[in-house]
Structures are given as C-alpha cells and as structure tokens.
Amino acid sequence: MGLDRSPDYLIKTGLAALKQKDYERAIATFTQLSQADGVSTNHRLKAQMGLIRTYEAQGANIQAQTLCKSLLNSHSQAIRQWAHDKLKHLETDQPSLKRPNSTPEAPQSSGFVPESSGFIPFNDQTPTVNQTPPSKDSISSPDIQPTLAEDVPSQSLTHSEQTIADSRGLSNQTLNVQPQSTNDLTHQTVGRSSLFHYETLNTKQDLSTIDTGVNQVPKSTPTAASTPQQTSTSTQRPKPQPPKQQQSLHQKQQDSPTHPLASAPPPHGPDTWPQGTRLRALKSLGKVSKGKLWFAQITTIPILFLVIRWSLKTSLIFIRGYLQFLDRILPINIRPAPFFWGNQTWTVLIGLGLLTLAAPWLWALLLRPSEQITHQQLQNYSPEAAQLLRRLCTNRRWKFPTIQLIDSELAVIFSYGWQPRVGQLVVSQGLLDRLQPDELAAIIMYEISHWPKLDWILFSGLGLLLQGCHRVYWFLARHGEHRPILIQWTAGTLATLSYCMFWLLAKIGCSLARIRTPYRDRIATELTGNPNGLVRALAKLSQANTEAIAQQGYTPPLLESLDLMLPVGLEETGTSVQQYAWGAFNPLRHWLSINQAHPPLGDRLYTLGAYGRHWRLKPSLNFAHLTLKNRARILSAHDWQELLSQGGGWSGLIVGLGVAGVMWLIGAIATSLDFPLLDWLYKDRSILIGIPLICAATGQLLRINPFFPEISNTQPKSEAHLTSWQKDPTLIPLSHRPVTIKGTLTGRPALANWLGQEWRLRTPQNCIKLHYTNHFGPLGNIKSLTPWLQQSLQVTGWFRRGHHLWIDIDRLQNDQNQIKIAQHPIWATISSLCPLAYGLWLIFKGG
Known part of the structure; x- marks a missing residue:
C-alpha cells in the first residue's frame, strides 16, 4: 500500500x-502511515507512537497496550524503556504525574562522564539550569526523542576537575568543559527534529495546547542531568539525535537490513554487564615492540601491488x-x-597513488553521508569523546576531525585519509x-x-x-535477477x-x-584510561553485527565490504564470559584466525x-x-600435533617445501663435489x-x-548442545x-550466491552458517x-568451532521429505587427487 501524501504531511495531519480530539481521523491517519509500504522505520515509529497517544486519549487502553508491547522488542533500549513505562x-x-523530586534512573548526557564510571567530572563550575520534572511519557530513539528539559529533575549541574596524563604527547593538564548556556542549548534545539519533529507526542500535555503548525519549533530547552548511573541495568539516557535526512537509495537498498532490527538484546548481554572502574589520571602501559606490525606492512604493500598488477x-x-578474435572474423580492422x-607497472603505481590521494573525496561520494557531526553535537552524545578529541587535536596540532554521519541502523565506525587534516571519521x-x-x-x-x-x-x-x-x-547480482536467461548468466x-577479486584483495589485507x-x-586504552568502556563497546558492536546478520539472513553488504576497517x-x-572463553583460552585461536581480518574477540577482551x-x-x-584444565594459553606438544592435523x-605443503629444499641442497653440494650420482637433484x-x-x-x-x-542415525546431537559447544x-x-537441527534456510540472493558465499540456518537461538x-x-x-x-x-x-561457528552439511531434508546429500568428502578427495597426479606427472616427466 502506497501513500498519496508524504509521511511528514500525514504526521502533521494526525x-x-x-x-x-478527532480521534477517528487521527487513528486512520496514523494507521495508514504505519501500514504503508516503503515508509522508513523513523516514520513508522512516529505513527505507532501517535496511535498509542491517540488510543490513550480516547480511553482505549487495550489497543494502546497492544502497540506498546510491540515496542518492547525494539533494538533501542530507550524505546523499550519508554514502552515499558x-x-x-x-x-x-x-x-502520568510529574514528580519534581524524582531522580532519573539513567545518566543523562551532562557534559561529563558520571562519577560512578570512575572518571572524575570535567570542571568545577556549578551552573544552574531551570528544568522541569520528568515525565513517564518521554522517550528516546534514533527518531523519537524527548526534549531533555522534560526528563531531568530540577537540580544543579555540578562539574569537577579531572587531571589527565597522556604519554602520547598530551601533557598533564586539567580538562575543563564549559557548561552550555540556556540560550546556546535553545539555539541548538531549534531546527533539530525530535521524536516526532514536534514535542507533542513525547510529553504529557493538555491536548488543547498542542500546536501543529508547520513552522513550530520546540519551545523547551534541552538540558543535561548529572545523576550517576547506579547499576548496569539502568535505562540508557535519552540522547539528542542529529537531524535525520532522507536516506540515499543506495543506503536503503544495500547498507541497511531489509527489516528494522527488532530483536531485543539478550537478557545477559553487554547492556547488563557491570560498569567496572577506570583510571582517575591517565597512565602509560609502557612501550611495546612494533616489529610484527612493521613486518606486516612492508610485506602487504608489495604483495598487494603484485596481485593488482x-x-x-x-x-x-x-x-x-x-x-584479436574480432579482428579475424569481422571485416573491419580491430587491433589492440x-x-x-x-x-x-607504472600504470598500477600511478593509479594506486592517485586513488590514495583522492580517497577522502571518493569515500564521500560512495557513502553519501547525511550530515556532519560538529563538536557541539558530539558533546550531546559523549562529552568525554568531544573533550578527548579536542585535547588530542590541540596537542598534536591537528584540526578537529570531520565526523560524517551515515543514516543506517547498522553499528558502523571507521575512518580514512592520508593526513589528519584531510582525515574523515565515519559513524552511523x-x-x-x-x-x-x-x-x-x-x-x-x-x-x-x-x-x-x-x-x-x-587501508584508505x-x-x-x-x-x-x-x-x-x-x-x-541484484539487478541481474528476473531478466532474460542470457542477461542473468552474464550478470x-x-x-x-568481481566477488573473487574482492575476496582476493580482502585476504591480502587480512x-x-x-x-x-x-x-x-x-x-585507545591509554588515551581513555578506561579499558572497561572499550570492552563493553566492542561487545555491543559485535552483538549489533550479529543481530543485523540474523535479521537479514545474510551479512549486510556494507558490513562485508568494510570488514577490514x-x-x-x-x-x-x-552474552557472557563463557561464550568468549574460546577466543580467550584456546591455544590454537591465533592460528585458526590466520585468514580473518580480526583476532578473536575473546582474546581482545581478555587482554583489555x-x-x-x-x-x-x-x-x-x-x-x-575461567581456566583450561591442565593447559595454558600457549601451545604445547599436543597442541602442535593438533595444529598439524588441522x-x-x-x-x-610446508613439509614438502622442506623436503624439496633439502633435496635441492644435497644436489647443489653433489654438483660442487662433482658427484654425478646425486647432482641431478x-x-x-x-x-x-x-x-x-x-x-x-x-x-x-x-x-x-x-x-x-x-554419521549414524542415532549419533547426532540436537540444537540444545550448540550453546555448550560454543562455550567449550x-x-x-x-x-x-555430529548434529541434527531444524530451522529456516536463508542466504544471499541467487546471483550473489553462485559460489555458496553464505548459506545460513535460522533457528530460535541463532543464525548459524552452513557450508x-x-x-x-x-x-x-x-x-x-x-x-x-x-x-x-x-x-x-x-x-565446527573455530574463529566462527559453522556446520558442514551432510544432508538436508525439507518438509516434503525431499533430501539433498552434500559431498564434502568426495569433493575433498577430488581436490586432493588433482595436485597429487600433477605432482607425480612433473616428477616422472623431469626437467
């Protein structure tokens, strides 16, 4: 069902x-918007919120409760909390009664990190901002947010000083964050869209006071609260959102999942982990050898050049x-x-050089960011990030980096450039x-x-x-579908x-x-003094990626193409420390990750x-x-044996190269000694x-x-064992x-999956990869x-349990009892006999 009016117009009409108090028309308008095809998640959420408020005003609490329950599955904790309230x-x-003396459960963006995190507030100035009591109806989401003045109790914002020592050229000095004046905040709020572009559906008001004029701007002033976070399970603070702009066609079709990420975080996920503590003053972890990194750089560059050439x-x-073929069969002269x-050689060198120099501008053309985040806007999200960035840039004489915002529900951050003055930081x-x-x-x-x-x-x-x-x-792959057969096969x-070239270049950079x-x-740990913050951030990003893959049924193109960055x-x-145990303790974890772009996440979290x-x-x-019984994190003799078998x-091949090298060396010695019996080697x-x-x-x-x-018929285990195997x-x-499980087969579109790039089995517990x-x-x-x-x-x-989890298929059976038998052993045998035969033929042939 399409729309004859724009979503914004329908919101204003509703x-x-x-x-x-024309509730029937309001319900009809919001229902039309929420059920229309091609409507963005932002507008659909706004319509659903409008329905809830309309049903509540009408007294139809049952319908309002039903809609609230659907919001409980949102991926945003703030939306879930609002729906719960x-x-x-x-x-x-x-x-909904306003309680002037209540204390918000979640820490708000206040210009400094809450004291409970272990980070001393930034400055000691004590501005007082007039605020109004919190409302239960306030909400926060990527697209639906309250004015902060309605969510913060009337209190003073107290800032203190933090002394930070940075071993990377950042001298010990006190970080001072100047509090924003009410006028500045009001100016910042004007023109910024709230959850509904208007505050009327975010606050509990007398409906007769609502103004739905097109040019209305929020009258309330965003402020910040300084209440520390008491527990790790408290509600996230509402964060002011940069203005949403229309998503580009490419972003809609490729970067974002086909459906909004509606799965709620697991009950024991990173959101529930304790905050931990952090340093009050930054310290250095000491110097570490960078020989491995330099070796990787000086070997990757020539290999990349040779492969591209x-x-x-x-x-x-x-x-x-x-x-030349056309020249022979056509009457016209076609000569290369x-x-x-x-x-x-020079073509590749010049081309790569120009590509790297033009990277900051070419990336912008590819990503089409919706807007740039200023230093002031970054403070609304994380005062600490804005302060550390400003401090770092001042001490290193960099300009404040350009932060590009891409309008995607995927959790993405990366950067590119060749000098800090042209460097770009991209966040979603x-x-x-x-x-x-x-x-x-x-x-x-x-x-x-x-x-x-x-x-x-x-990498830029x-x-x-x-x-x-x-x-x-x-x-x-996408535009070749549903075309004539010749076009399909050509596409x-x-x-x-093209994917083979992508795969080859990606493996070189892995x-x-x-x-x-x-x-x-x-x-990063030394710059922030907060390894626990990085632990939680990495775990949440990993969880977001997994949710996106499970929701879409295959890896979103944006995530796969940016994997190296x-x-x-x-x-x-x-969701728990046990599930990171493999990456933290398995002695072969680094060897089994040798073809991956990232080390095991468990190993990174353990090191942090x-x-x-x-x-x-x-x-x-x-x-x-957590420890391995009678085993260490380093390789033992048994581990080496397992590695050779694996x-x-x-x-x-390594053994063969060694044997061939020894034989060639023996032949060289025999030749120098004029010993004809072995000089042929x-x-x-x-x-x-x-x-x-x-x-x-x-x-x-x-x-x-x-x-x-x-695999015998009685031997395979059920899906219940997958979780315990993941923790082993x-x-x-x-x-x-051996395992037998049931689920729904998902994968990439037909033309995008000719090589079996990604088959998955979606089950109630996970979305596991299939080979x-x-x-x-x-x-x-x-x-x-x-x-x-x-x-x-x-x-x-x-x-299989390696860097990732997967299942090598033996057989598949659908509901119509049709069976497909996989041939992994036979294909492995064929792929082994071919080089064996060729090697024997070379030796018998001689040369």
Whole structure:
C-alpha cells in the first residue's frame, strides 16, 4: 500500500486531528502511515507512537497496550524503556504525574562522564539550569526523542576537575568543559527534529495546547542531568539525535537490513554487564615492540601491488585476445593498442597513488553521508569523546576531525585519509544509539589511534578498491535477477568474478588488519584510561553485527565490504564470559584466525581485562574464574600435533617445501663435489614443484576421514548442545560434533550466491552458517539450494568451532521429505587427487 501524501504531511495531519480530539481521523491517519509500504522505520515509529497517544486519549487502553508491547522488542533500549513505562501506566490506568523530586534512573548526557564510571567530572563550575520534572511519557530513539528539559529533575549541574596524563604527547593538564548556556542549548534545539519533529507526542500535555503548525519549533530547552548511573541495568539516557535526512537509495537498498532490527538484546548481554572502574589520571602501559606490525606492512604493500598488477595484466590479456578474435572474423580492422602489451607497472603505481590521494573525496561520494557531526553535537552524545578529541587535536596540532554521519541502523565506525587534516571519521546512527558516552569515547579513540599510521593510509586506498569490487558484485547480482536467461548468466558471471577479486584483495589485507588491532586497543586504552568502556563497546558492536546478520539472513553488504576497517569482526557475539572463553583460552585461536581480518574477540577482551588488572581496576567482564584444565594459553606438544592435523594440506605443503629444499641442497653440494650420482637433484627443477604438491595432497587426503567421520542415525546431537559447544574452549574444527537441527534456510540472493558465499540456518537461538558442496565443489551452489530458500529444513552435519561457528552439511531434508546429500568428502578427495597426479606427472616427466 502506497501513500498519496508524504509521511511528514500525514504526521502533521494526525497531530492536528489529535489536537481537535478527532480521534477517528487521527487513528486512520496514523494507521495508514504505519501500514504503508516503503515508509522508513523513523516514520513508522512516529505513527505507532501517535496511535498509542491517540488510543490513550480516547480511553482505549487495550489497543494502546497492544502497540506498546510491540515496542518492547525494539533494538533501542530507550524505546523499550519508554514502552515499558507507558505500558505500566496504561495497566494501572492512572494519569502520568510529574514528580519534581524524582531522580532519573539513567545518566543523562551532562557534559561529563558520571562519577560512578570512575572518571572524575570535567570542571568545577556549578551552573544552574531551570528544568522541569520528568515525565513517564518521554522517550528516546534514533527518531523519537524527548526534549531533555522534560526528563531531568530540577537540580544543579555540578562539574569537577579531572587531571589527565597522556604519554602520547598530551601533557598533564586539567580538562575543563564549559557548561552550555540556556540560550546556546535553545539555539541548538531549534531546527533539530525530535521524536516526532514536534514535542507533542513525547510529553504529557493538555491536548488543547498542542500546536501543529508547520513552522513550530520546540519551545523547551534541552538540558543535561548529572545523576550517576547506579547499576548496569539502568535505562540508557535519552540522547539528542542529529537531524535525520532522507536516506540515499543506495543506503536503503544495500547498507541497511531489509527489516528494522527488532530483536531485543539478550537478557545477559553487554547492556547488563557491570560498569567496572577506570583510571582517575591517565597512565602509560609502557612501550611495546612494533616489529610484527612493521613486518606486516612492508610485506602487504608489495604483495598487494603484485596481485593488482597480475590481475590487470590477466584482464588485458583476455581483452586483447577477444579483440584479436574480432579482428579475424569481422571485416573491419580491430587491433589492440600498445597499452595492452605493456607490463603495467607504472600504470598500477600511478593509479594506486592517485586513488590514495583522492580517497577522502571518493569515500564521500560512495557513502553519501547525511550530515556532519560538529563538536557541539558530539558533546550531546559523549562529552568525554568531544573533550578527548579536542585535547588530542590541540596537542598534536591537528584540526578537529570531520565526523560524517551515515543514516543506517547498522553499528558502523571507521575512518580514512592520508593526513589528519584531510582525515574523515565515519559513524552511523545505529552506533550512536547503542553506545553509552564512555563506550562511544573509547571506540572513537580506538579509531583515532589509527591516525596517521601507514596502515591507515594503506587501508584508505585498499578499502576503496574493495568497495568498488563489492558494489559491482552486488549491483550486478541484484539487478541481474528476473531478466532474460542470457542477461542473468552474464550478470551472474561478472558478479562472481568481481566477488573473487574482492575476496582476493580482502585476504591480502587480512593479516595486516588483524595484526594492527592489538596495538590500537592498547593505544585507545591509554588515551581513555578506561579499558572497561572499550570492552563493553566492542561487545555491543559485535552483538549489533550479529543481530543485523540474523535479521537479514545474510551479512549486510556494507558490513562485508568494510570488514577490514571495522573495529570488530562479524559473528563474534557473546552474552557472557563463557561464550568468549574460546577466543580467550584456546591455544590454537591465533592460528585458526590466520585468514580473518580480526583476532578473536575473546582474546581482545581478555587482554583489555589484563590492562585493567595491571591498573587494579574492577572489570566489566571477569575471566578470572575461567581456566583450561591442565593447559595454558600457549601451545604445547599436543597442541602442535593438533595444529598439524588441522592444517592438512597446508601442513603437507610446508613439509614438502622442506623436503624439496633439502633435496635441492644435497644436489647443489653433489654438483660442487662433482658427484654425478646425486647432482641431478640440483639440475631437475621439477622436484621443487612436484614434491610440495605431492605432500600437500597427501596431507589433505589423510585429513578427510578424521574430518568427515560417518554419521549414524542415532549419533547426532540436537540444537540444545550448540550453546555448550560454543562455550567449550577446547574445541577446534577437527573436533567434529555430529548434529541434527531444524530451522529456516536463508542466504544471499541467487546471483550473489553462485559460489555458496553464505548459506545460513535460522533457528530460535541463532543464525548459524552452513557450508554446502556437491561433486562440482563451489560451482555446485549455482542452482542447488536456491529453490529451498526460506523453507523449513532439517540439517544433519558436522558442527565446527573455530574463529566462527559453522556446520558442514551432510544432508538436508525439507518438509516434503525431499533430501539433498552434500559431498564434502568426495569433493575433498577430488581436490586432493588433482595436485597429487600433477605432482607425480612433473616428477616422472623431469626437467
């Protein structure tokens, strides 16, 4: 159902009807808006809120309660709290009374971090701001927010001083935050949209006083409260939201999930963790060697250059051959230009240089941010973040960074540039809605810690290449559907090739992205003195990513394309310390994450906790009671044996290279000693290729039976065991766990999933990744499972626990008892026999 009027017009119409007590027209208007197709989540929330207020005014409490219950599942804690309060008020059928002496449960944005967090307030000035009592009807969300004056009791805002010592060139000095005057705040409020663009539906007023004029601006003045947060489970403070602007078409179609993220955080998630404590004055953690980081940088850059040059030359060879083919069959003269015959070295060097220099402007064209967040607006979200950024920029003689806001419910933060003066920090509305002020400050300091390092410059350019490849892939995959078969296959082929290029470039940058992360965690901790804030921020971002994937059924394109530049990886969520135990304690955790862009989140949280223990801080996430029985976090002899077995073909390749190197060395010595019996080992170069291939294939063959044991009908476990397996820190992918579970098959659209990039099984507990292959390997995914999308299935396979969780499918069965048998062992055998045969052929051939 479409709309013949704009959503804003309908909101104004509904408000006018509500003012005139024309409840039937108000209900009809808000219902039309809430049920219309193509309406943004923002306007749909406003319509639902309008219905609740209308039903309440009409006395239809049952209908209002029903709508309130649907808001209890919102991803925003502030919205859930408002709905809970409103529902409680409706159930008791009592008017919302203002209580001048009540104390708000949640800390408000006050220009300083609450004392309960361990951070001494910023300055000692004591301004007094006239405020009105709180109202139960006040609400806060990305799009629905109260004027702060109605949510804060009448009290004085007291600020004290904080002395901060920064070992990175920030001298010890006192942070002073000047309180905002009432006039400044009023000026800031004018033009900013509230939850409804108007305050009428956010406050409890006499309906006769409501003015629904188009040019109305809020008359109330936003203020800030200084009540400390008492418990970790208190309600989040309402945060003033930057003005929402219309989301670009690309953002709507690609960046945001197809449905609003409505799943509520788990009851034991990061929102309920204790705040922990923090330093009163910043300290250094000491110096640490950066040799590993520099090695990763100086190896990644030439490898990236060689791969890009090879890709360009390969593409030009195919284009040249096609043009020569046309020249032979067509009567016109088509000869490739000399450009197609060069080695393209300078072409790649100049192109990458220009791409990196133009990155700040090209990123802006790709992302199309809705607006820039000023220093004053940042203070509304996190006074600590604004103060630390200002201080850092002053001491390093940088200008205050440009902060771009993208209108997306995904929790995203990253940065790009090649110098701080042109650097850009990008945040999403979803990130601002999720994090508390100290968490937002910690994650911003983490991102700023990249500036102006070499890896930051490298990823600014590489990120653009990845964005280009991924957007071409997604555009062709989405727009090639429902077209004639020839266009479909052409679009699918080009999309698959583009994704292969994206995957290859991303894997090249994975090692550097993973290695730099611990260094940045350390710097961010020193800049804030709050490792617990960073712990909670990382956990919440991980949880947000997992919720987005579960809601959409596959990884949102924006998250996948930015994986190398995001603070956390995908699918690493946990609600308790036990679920992070694998990443914290498994001895093989780093080896099993070698192809990932981020280290295990559990390992990062454990290290941040160690910083806190070094400073004698109370932790938000305590690993103290978790240990591996008779095992350490480092590798033992048994762990090395498991690693070699897990490596399979890679272990065999390393052994083969060693054997071939020894044989070649023996041949070289024999040649120098004029010993003809063995000098052929030096002259026959086929050994250097054939032996590694044979050993790699042998290692892969030896791993097949342990990796894919026979599954009996009575052996597989049910879904109830998945949670306990997730918490088991001893498991590795080789520790197979046969399992049979039921759920709904989800995955990427057909043309975007030709290589089986992402199949998932959605269950009530989680959305676990599936690996499926048949005799044709990855190409077997072109049409095999696509007809079963969104169907209820029973999956039998092998549960794997590595950096991520997944299930290797053995067989699938739908409700019509149709069965598909996967062929993982057979494909693994075929892929092993091919290099084995080729290696033997090279050795017998000689050379």
